[in-house]
Structure formats: C-alpha cells, structure tokens
Amino acid sequence: MxxxxxxxxxxxxxxxxxxxxxxxxxxxxxxxxxxxxxxxxxxxxxxxxxxxxxxxxxxxxxxxxxxxxxxxxxxxxxxxxxxxxxxxxxxxxxxxxxxxxxxxxxxxxxxxxxxxxxxxxxxxxxxxxxxxxxxxxxxxxxxxxxxxxxxxxPSDERYQALKAALADASGADRDRLRVNMERWRWMPRSIATDYLYVNVPSYQLKVVQDGVQLSSYDVVVGARSTPTPQMVSPTGSLVVNPSWYVPRSIIKTSNLRPGRGGYIYKASAGGGYSVVQPPGPRNALGKIKFNLANNQAIYLHDTNAKSAFARSERALSHGCVRVKDIDRLAAELMSQGGDDSALDQALARSRTATLHLPQTWPVYIVYFTADVEEGGTVATYGDPYGYDARVLAGLGGKSAPDKSLPGKPIEVASN
Structure with missing residues (x-):
C-alpha cells in the first residue's frame, strides 16, 4: 500500500x-x-x-x-x-x-x-x-x-519462451511462469556456451556444448531438509576411487559406527575426531567424484545406492548431486578434446587417482519448476523444496515463511 x-x-x-x-x-x-x-x-x-x-x-x-x-x-x-x-x-x-x-x-x-x-x-x-x-x-x-x-x-531464449507462454496463461499456470521468470532475472546475464546444467526439480543433469544439449543424466538431489543450493561452480577434474571425508553435519545426525560400512575414525586435536570412508564397494561416493569449486562441499558423484534412480521423485541426498551412469558422463567429458583412455585405466585399478578434464566446465545448479526443453517446449516440474510460494509472495512484496524449510543457509553435507 x-x-x-x-x-x-x-x-x-x-x-x-x-x-x-x-x-x-x-x-x-x-x-x-x-x-x-x-x-x-x-x-x-x-x-x-x-x-x-x-x-x-x-x-x-x-x-x-x-x-x-x-x-x-x-x-x-x-x-x-x-x-x-x-x-x-x-x-x-x-x-x-x-x-x-x-x-x-x-x-x-x-x-x-x-x-x-x-x-x-x-x-x-x-x-x-x-x-x-x-x-x-x-x-x-x-x-x-x-x-x-x-x-x-534476460536475453536467454529460455526466458523468452517462458514470457511467450505467460501471454496465454492464467491462474496457477501464470503464477508458476511468473515465479520462474523471476528466477531468470536472478541469473547472470552472460551464460557460458559449454556447461553442465542441473535443474534440481527436474532431477536431471544436461551436458551443453556450443549452446546445444549433447546428453542428459538422471540425478538424485538434496532432500527437503538438506536442500541442494543453487550455484555456479566450475569443475576441472574428477577423482576415481574417492575417499569420503564425512562432514560434521552427517556425523552428528547419522548412526555411523567405527568399522561399520568401512568407516574409519581418526582422533583430532582437542579431543575431537574425523570420519573417513575409504574407497570400495561400500563407499557412499561410488567410483567417481567430480570436484567442484565451492565452499559448500557440493560436488557431483557416483553412489552405491543406485536403486534411488528408479524413483520418480529423487530429492533424497544430503545436498550433493548423485549422477546415474556417471562413468559415461566422465568418459564424455574426458573425450571432449582429450583422451579418455586414462579414465579406463584408472577405473581398472583400485587406488585413488585424480584426472584433469581437457577443459573446465561451469556447472549451473539451478531451481526452475518451469523450464524449457529442446525445441522450445515449456516443461513443468514439482516443487520439492516448496520455494515457489516464497517467490510468488516476494513478487507481491510479502514474505511467506515456511517453517519446514531452512530459514538460513545450512551446513550442506557432502553426499
């Protein structure tokens, strides 16, 4: 008023x-x-x-x-x-x-x-x-x-497609489009031409080169209580047979036991301890982890719990993005201007190896409940974290607190 x-x-x-x-x-x-x-x-x-x-x-x-x-x-x-x-x-x-x-x-x-x-x-x-x-x-x-x-x-064609759809939309459909156009206004005005694109509500990762989608992979994202944050985080390397250094947030909330699941407890200064899960078939990170440059301990990784990919709604992790067929993704990125034979050799061994990708790929982790597919078709998705109501309220100059969601940035757990 x-x-x-x-x-x-x-x-x-x-x-x-x-x-x-x-x-x-x-x-x-x-x-x-x-x-x-x-x-x-x-x-x-x-x-x-x-x-x-x-x-x-x-x-x-x-x-x-x-x-x-x-x-x-x-x-x-x-x-x-x-x-x-x-x-x-x-x-x-x-x-x-x-x-x-x-x-x-x-x-x-x-x-x-x-x-x-x-x-x-x-x-x-x-x-x-x-x-x-x-x-x-x-x-x-x-x-x-x-x-x-x-x-x-935004000049991005995806924003323009949402705008075109808005012209004929009404009611809840119009609100959804307004919310997602607002999210595009939050985005950088310059988007890379080669990048990985993880839209959390879609449960998919896309490989885009020269602005064209090359492939897509099913993913598991953070649960509602441990949501995957939206960020732009480059990846230039991957780890084969990674160890998992368990974050404190998971140690506090999970029923981990020394020896159980292969976990190793190590004493640290001040009477504390750290927990590490070495490489192996029980490792929560699976065979491959993509390193991402961010301060939230978020990365892309394999998993030993592959049955989760069969679910239609896959907001299940502690915050990181689990990628189905991640070995195929690794081979695809290693072959872009390079030689993926090093990957095959590393996968054939049991020891940990870090491999550098031929190029650095920005990874856009975003949250769009209405997005644009190939050919300009607008696709809609669920709202696993309940963010849409908050954005819609904000567009009207109001706030819509949701006590079921974190009220401030959380300590994101890496799994």
Missing part, C-alpha cells in the same frame, strides 16, 4: 531514500540482501530533468512490465500521471527517478530480495547495480528508455 506521502513499501531502500528535492539517489545503504554500494550518485548521474516525452516512455515501460510477470501498479504509473498534471519540477523528477530505478532494479536483478533463504548462491556483481543510475541518465537524455529497460532483461 502507498501512503499519502507516496513512500512505496515495495521500493528497495536504496531507491526509496532518494531525495525528492535534490534528485539525489543515495547508494550508501545496501539493498536487502546486497553488499554496500559505492559513493552516492549525483543528480546528473541519476536522471536529470525528465521531459514529458521521457515521462511518457517511462509510463509505457511500466505498463509493459505486466508482460514480464510483474505488476505495473508497483512502479507508480498512476502517481506519475498525477504528478505530471501538476507540471514539471524537482518533485516530478524525483518521483520519476525512483520509479525508473525501481523497475530497472527488478528487471536487472529480480524483485525478490530474500533469495538466500532459498539457498540461492549465484551472486551478481555489485558493479552492475552501481552502473544503473548512469545508464538511466543516458537513456533519459537520449530518449531511449525502451531500449534501456529491454537491455536489462
């Missing part, structure tokens, strides 16, 4: 703090979930004086936000029209600047701020946000606001 002083509860604090009289948009206070921002932008950097033509373009852009799954009422078109009737001046300029920056923020970074509570760990650069006022000012001066706002949205 809006008060009589036109302070919008949906506008992020870094925008709402703009000085209406001086047209200064301060960036000293961080937006929700964002790092502290650079020095304040000057009036000239933020927008300058808004002409009637520029104001008309802004109002049109706000109305067009409906096609992006957003609500035009959240960006003050009605207030802008009323203010314009009173004539141009500092108050109108300040209102237009706040409105334009609010829309630009939501297009470029997404509207929902508490994504960290949904284990979203795909970061965007603070520099991108710092550039918005100057980019807006240039667009106002050039009377190119349409181009400015369009350039902020």
């Amino acid at each position: 809006r008060s009589n002083s036109r302070r919008w509860y949906l506008v992020p604090g870094w925008i709402a703090a703009a000085s209406a009289a001086a047209l200064i948009v301060p960036f000293t206070a961080a937006a929700p979930g964002m790092a502290a921002e650079p020095e304040p932008a000057t009036a000239e950097q933020a927008a300058g004086r808004w002409s009637s033509a520029a104001l008309g373009q802004l109002i049109n852009a706000i109305e067009a936000s409906r096609a992006e799954g957003l609500n035009p009422a959240d960006y003050g078109a009605a207030e802008l029209r009323r203010a314009a009737a009173d004539g141009q001046g500092p108050a109108l300029d300040a209102l237009a600047t706040r409105s334009a920056l609010a829309l630009a923020n939501d297009y470029y970074f997404g509207r929902v701020a508490d994504r960290g509570n949904m284990q979203w760990m795909i970061d965007r650069s603070a520099d991108e946000r710092a550039q918005l006022p100057a980019r807006l000012a240039a667009a106002v001066d050039a009377r190119k606001l349409d181009e400015f706002f369009t350039a902020l949205l």
Whole structure:
C-alpha cells in the first residue's frame, strides 16, 4: 500500500531514500540482501530533468512490465500521471527517478530480495547495480528508455519462451511462469556456451556444448531438509576411487559406527575426531567424484545406492548431486578434446587417482519448476523444496515463511 506521502513499501531502500528535492539517489545503504554500494550518485548521474516525452516512455515501460510477470501498479504509473498534471519540477523528477530505478532494479536483478533463504548462491556483481543510475541518465537524455529497460532483461531464449507462454496463461499456470521468470532475472546475464546444467526439480543433469544439449543424466538431489543450493561452480577434474571425508553435519545426525560400512575414525586435536570412508564397494561416493569449486562441499558423484534412480521423485541426498551412469558422463567429458583412455585405466585399478578434464566446465545448479526443453517446449516440474510460494509472495512484496524449510543457509553435507 502507498501512503499519502507516496513512500512505496515495495521500493528497495536504496531507491526509496532518494531525495525528492535534490534528485539525489543515495547508494550508501545496501539493498536487502546486497553488499554496500559505492559513493552516492549525483543528480546528473541519476536522471536529470525528465521531459514529458521521457515521462511518457517511462509510463509505457511500466505498463509493459505486466508482460514480464510483474505488476505495473508497483512502479507508480498512476502517481506519475498525477504528478505530471501538476507540471514539471524537482518533485516530478524525483518521483520519476525512483520509479525508473525501481523497475530497472527488478528487471536487472529480480524483485525478490530474500533469495538466500532459498539457498540461492549465484551472486551478481555489485558493479552492475552501481552502473544503473548512469545508464538511466543516458537513456533519459537520449530518449531511449525502451531500449534501456529491454537491455536489462534476460536475453536467454529460455526466458523468452517462458514470457511467450505467460501471454496465454492464467491462474496457477501464470503464477508458476511468473515465479520462474523471476528466477531468470536472478541469473547472470552472460551464460557460458559449454556447461553442465542441473535443474534440481527436474532431477536431471544436461551436458551443453556450443549452446546445444549433447546428453542428459538422471540425478538424485538434496532432500527437503538438506536442500541442494543453487550455484555456479566450475569443475576441472574428477577423482576415481574417492575417499569420503564425512562432514560434521552427517556425523552428528547419522548412526555411523567405527568399522561399520568401512568407516574409519581418526582422533583430532582437542579431543575431537574425523570420519573417513575409504574407497570400495561400500563407499557412499561410488567410483567417481567430480570436484567442484565451492565452499559448500557440493560436488557431483557416483553412489552405491543406485536403486534411488528408479524413483520418480529423487530429492533424497544430503545436498550433493548423485549422477546415474556417471562413468559415461566422465568418459564424455574426458573425450571432449582429450583422451579418455586414462579414465579406463584408472577405473581398472583400485587406488585413488585424480584426472584433469581437457577443459573446465561451469556447472549451473539451478531451481526452475518451469523450464524449457529442446525445441522450445515449456516443461513443468514439482516443487520439492516448496520455494515457489516464497517467490510468488516476494513478487507481491510479502514474505511467506515456511517453517519446514531452512530459514538460513545450512551446513550442506557432502553426499
């Protein structure tokens, strides 16, 4: 709701703090979930004086936000029209600047701020946000606001396919598409052409090269109580016959016993202990583990519990991604510009070996309950972690706490 002083509860604090009289948009206070921002932008950097033509373009852009799954009422078109009737001046300029920056923020970074509570760990650069006022000012001066706002949205064809589907959707179907378009706005604007793509609700891993899907593999992902976090994490090596160094979170919650399952307990300084499961047929990581560069102990690995792949819903692990036929995936990646004979030799032995891939592959671990398959078909999936309701509430400027889900980033267990 809006008060009589036109302070919008949906506008992020870094925008709402703009000085209406001086047209200064301060960036000293961080937006929700964002790092502290650079020095304040000057009036000239933020927008300058808004002409009637520029104001008309802004109002049109706000109305067009409906096609992006957003609500035009959240960006003050009605207030802008009323203010314009009173004539141009500092108050109108300040209102237009706040409105334009609010829309630009939501297009470029997404509207929902508490994504960290949904284990979203795909970061965007603070520099991108710092550039918005100057980019807006240039667009106002050039009377190119349409181009400015369009350039902020994801250009990925999957976002465009969801947008096309939204035009004919209604009810729950429309809500699902809006939620997933919002997640695309959280994503980096530059996506690699060669990458591994794990969409958690789909329970699949895809190998993509030059933007074309080469293959797919069934996966098991984290359980609802230990969800797999969303991240971009490169892999450049794999381990054959890995040992499993059991995380403390699993030691605390699992019924592990020395000798049982091959576990070895080792005393550590301070009277504590660590637990290691050596390579072998009982090892929880199976025969192959792909190393991923992240601080959450998340990686791709084989498993000795292969019966789980027969289930349709596979949110079962402690957080890591178990891959069916991972030896086939390893051979596929080893052969991309290299020689997979080293893999065959390592698999034929029982000792641990680390092999470097011919190239480093970014691994995108994401969460889309509506995604786009080959040929542009929109596919829908279940919501194993119950995140959709949170995103939908956030789009409406509300919060939807779910006590059954972790309220803050958890210690992810590696299995």
